[in-house]
Amino acid sequence: MSLRSGIKLSGLFSGRAVVVAPVASTRSNYKYVGMPAEKDGTALGDLNYGLHNVFFTELFRGFGVMLGHVFMEPATINYPFEKGPLSSRFRGEHALRRYPSGEERCIACKLCEAICPAQAITIEAEVRPDGSRRTTTYDIDMTKCIYCGLCQEACPVDAIVEGPNFEYSTETHEELLYNKEKLLLNGDRWEPELAANLQSEYLYR
Numbered sequence: 627m628s629l630r631s632g633i634k635l636s637g638l639f640s641g642r643a644v645v646v647a648p649v650a651s652t653r654s655n656y657k658y659v660g661m662p663a664e665k666d667g668t669a670l671g672d673l674n675y676g677l678h679n680v681f682f683t684e685l686f687r688g689f690g691v692m693l694g695h696v697f698m699e700p701a702t703i704n705y706p707f708e709k710g711p712l713s714s715r716f717r718g719e720h721a722l723r724r725y726p727s728g729e730e731r732c733i734a735c736k737l738c739e740a741i742c743p744a745q746a747i748t749i750e751a752e753v754r755p756d757g758s759r760r761t762t763t764y765d766i767d768m769t770k771c772i773y774c775g776l777c778q779e780a781c782p783v784d785a786i787v788e789g790p791n792f793e794y795s796t797e798t799h800e801e802l803l804y805n806k807e808k809l810l811l812n813g814d815r816w817e818p819e820l821a822a823n824l825q826s827e828y829l830y831r
Contacts, residue, residue, distance in 0.1 A: 706793075714823040717773045717788040720766055720804065721812035723820060730810065731785035734759040738777035738786050746770035747777060764806040769799060779831075784824055789816040 677683050703710055723731050734751030750763035777786050789812065796802055813820065 712790050714826045716790055716792075716823075717775045717778075719789055719791040719794050719812060720768070720771070720777075720809060721787055721789045721816055721820060722764065722806065722809040723785055723787060723813040723817065724810070730760070731783045732761050732764065733783055733785070734761045735782065737780040737782070741776045741780045743774060743776065744770045744772050761806060764809060766804045766809065768802040768804055787813075787820050787824070790819050790823070791816060 674683075725731055734749065736749050736751070739747040739749045746767045748763065748765040748767075749761055751759050751761050753759055773788065775788055778784075778788055781787075786809075791812070
């Protein structure tokens with residue numbers, strides 16, 4: 627049995643001889659954009675060749691495409707004056723959430739710190755007089771974060787989340803080193819959106 631095209635393959639499956647047609651090695655039927663027109667020996671080919679060289683038909687075809695798009699609805703939005711919809715699973719700026727009573731949700735289990743593949747989270751904790759654990763330091767280096775969402779998935783109390791905000795560019799590196807106070811402020815600011823997003827996705831978590 628041979629695998630070369632154009633050779634009979636004997637005894638394949640039912641034992642009958644199978645002929646494999648040779649594959650064309652050229653792509654003569656391809657039409658490349660921008661290639662100069664060539665004569666093909668026909669009257670129509672000669673006409674196209676003459677029109678291409680005398681009247682620059684390719685140029686006018688391009689203008690036609692351009693003018694056609696002028697009257698079409700634009701496919702883009704005028705950002706930042708217009709903004710498109712965001713998915714409830716969008717992973718943007720981080721935030722620490724509180725309970726409705728005002729108590730912070732984080733229980734200092736450090737699961738987010740352990741699971742972070744970029745090692746962007748640093749947590750220090752202490753035990754309070756009532757026996758509960760709370761964080762004294764919760765830092766995120768946003769320049770290291772890869773926005774994978776694993777910290778949010780690992781959190782058992784929905785304390786650390788990635789919110790809908792994506793407009794937080796800064797002029798200095800230090801401004802992207804978030805501490806606990808900054809993260810709590812983000813949570814207070816975006817709590818309605820954060821709660822709605824978590825509620826809409828609770829069946830899939």
